[in-house]
Amino acid sequence: MSRQSFTVFVFLAAAAIGATEPKSVTFSKDVLPILQNRCQQCHRPGEAAPMSFLTYKETRPWAKAIKNALLRKTMPPWFADPNHGSFANDRRLSQSEIDTLVAWADSNAREGNPKDAPAPVTYSDGWTIGKPDVIFEMRDEYKIPASGAIDYAYIVIPTNFTEDKWAERIEVRPGNRGVLHHILVQSRAPGVPFMTEAKPGVPFSPTPAKIANGDDTGRGFFFRLGGGVEMVSSYHPGGDASDMRPGQARLIKAGSDLILQMHYTANGKETTDRSRIGIVFARKPPKERVVNTFIGNMMLRIPPNDPNAEVVARLPIYEDVKLQSMSPHMHVRGKAMEVRVTYPDGRKETLLNVPKYDFNWQLTYRLRDPKVLPKGTQFEIVAHYDNSANNRHNPDPSKEVRWGPQTWEEMLAAWIDFAIPAGMDPGLVAHSKKVEATPEP
Ligand code: HEC
Incomplete structure (x- = not known):
């Protein structure tokens, strides 16, 4: 063996050991980029997750919990059996991403050199769909108690559209993410006798008794194709705004109302929420x-x-x-x-x-x-x-x-x-x- 090829051999062997040797994994170089891509959309202040993974200091105490959550596949939230279907919003980590985070937890969860860290991601609080053509807002602040179960509240917002509208992008922006489990936005075509007891702007909570007495809120009938009520957007922690692809839009008929289904959860202190919906209209017929x-x-x-x-x-x-x-x-x-x-x-x-x-x-x-x-x-x-x-x-x-x-x-x-x-x-x-x-x- 020539001296030169021996050197190459030693170098390759070292590289191979380096790849599997957990000690080389650091927060700054290896872990933070994965957290930025896969976790921070929920794990940052004001978002759904109870702890932030923006910095080493915040993340370090969670190293073992992160390892366990990844191995048990409880995080990130994604429940589809991988044997069926391929999904654009699949949140699962690749095996090498999992290996990296596990190796980090197993090797003292070191910070490494902060100079290796990628720039922090800037999260804007603005609309992700661009500037909406129209914004609808809940009429009043909704009061959320400090504790206890909270019934779903339905809030009717008239669009006052005088012509049929093609909505290319629809986004729900919660006013207070800390107390929102979800918001569903439904459009109700004029004259459809769904949720008739709910008055515009006034939060309405249907009770089982009302439904038994013939109130229509419990019936899925109107949600069937052509039934006149349609889910047009939603907010869930970590969810993305819109599902439309190029050349597509949703139709919102003239005179329709938007009906928000608000699921609030108490988080220990009394607070309020006033959420908004923004719509970007299609520039040309879809x-x-x-x-x-x-x-x-x-x-x-x-x-x-x-x-x-x-x-x-x-x-x-x-x-x-x-x-x-x-x-x-x-x-x-x-x-x-x-x-x-x-x-x-x-x-x-x-x-x-x-x-x-x-x-x-x-x-x-x-x-x-x-x-x-x-x-x-x-x-x-x-x-x-x-x-x-x-x-x-x-x-x-x-x-x-x-x-x-x-x-x-x-x-x-x-x-x-x-x-x-x-x-x-x-x-x-x-x-x-x-x-x-x-x-x-
Ligand atoms: C869609 C939002 C979302 C994303 C994305 C997400 N998390 Fe979470 N995570 C949460 C919420 C909410 C909780 C608290 C409630 C719960 O435990 O289900 C949580 C809890 C946790 C916990 C503590 C509970 C447990 O299961 O041990 C860990 C650890 C965790 N997340 C790690 C991660 C890591 C690592 C990633 C990225 C690889 C990630 N999460 C991505 C929302 C998210």
Whole structure:
């Protein structure tokens, strides 16, 4: 062996050891870039997570917890089974990112040389969709108590649109992130008898008694394709603003109202919130209209003490559509959900599998590549519930559980975004006239 190749050999061996040797991992050089990419959108002051990972000092005490959360896959929040579907907003870390953070925790979680650190990311408090053409704001500050459970509050905001509008981007900006579990924004076309008891600007909390007496708030009927009420945007901790792709927009009809569903959680001191919605209109007519629908089963009955009750919801599609995203929704007994389709030729496919559903995280899974589903495709949503005492979130295992908007009642709902040709009546997709024949609760 020549002297030169020997040197090269030694050098390569050292490099190989360096790659697996945990001692070389430092916060500044290796860890911070990963935290910036994957964690800081929630782990910074004022955001959803209770602790900040902006600096070494803040992060160091959490090194072991970070290692455990990554190995147990509890963080970042992402619950889709990787064997089904490929998602544009997938939050999972790569194996090498996980290895780096674990090696750091295992080697005394050292800071290293601060000069190696990337520049801090600047987080603006502005709109992420650009300057909105129109901004809607809650009429009043909403008061959040220091403690206790808070019912969902619905707030109606009239758009006063005098013509139909194509919304290209819609963003919800919470006024007070520290107390917001989520905000859903629904558009209600004029004349649709949904949430009729809610007066514009005045927070409204439906009670089970009102729903039993025929109030319409508990019914998913209006959320069916063409039903007149549509989810158009939402805020969740760490969520992204908008799901539209080039050439797409959502239609908000003249005279529509926006209905905000506010889920507040108390955080120890009395405070207030006043959230806003910004909309950027399409500059030219879109090619495709994005519509949201609900595939649910309002007849569900979950037997007492059943650790694994199965409930199924189905929806046939009567036109070609492009599937863009799916959001499973259940309450505290929800355990798992799978979105399956059967194609017209009989072939079956699982599009999303969430084997361990967590009510605290209402995630939307956006397909990396929108998927064309030919007419004649049948959706089948298979949900499992744990109504046993083993479910630590279960308020009462001895009760049969039925459909309802409160967390102690249940839901089986998958919210689905489809793209259809801009001029098409979304009602045609689900032949809503036929669907209407199914019994209502
Ligand atoms: C979408 C928002 C979000 C993202 C992204 C996120 N976290 Fe969290 N994290 C939270 C929230 C909220 C909590 C507190 C509630 C909880 O424990 O579920 C939390 C709690 C934690 C905890 C303490 C609880 C536990 O499971 O041990 C650790 C450790 C943690 N996160 C690490 C991380 C790391 C590391 C990343 C990035 C790789 C990350 N998180 C990304 C929101 C997020």
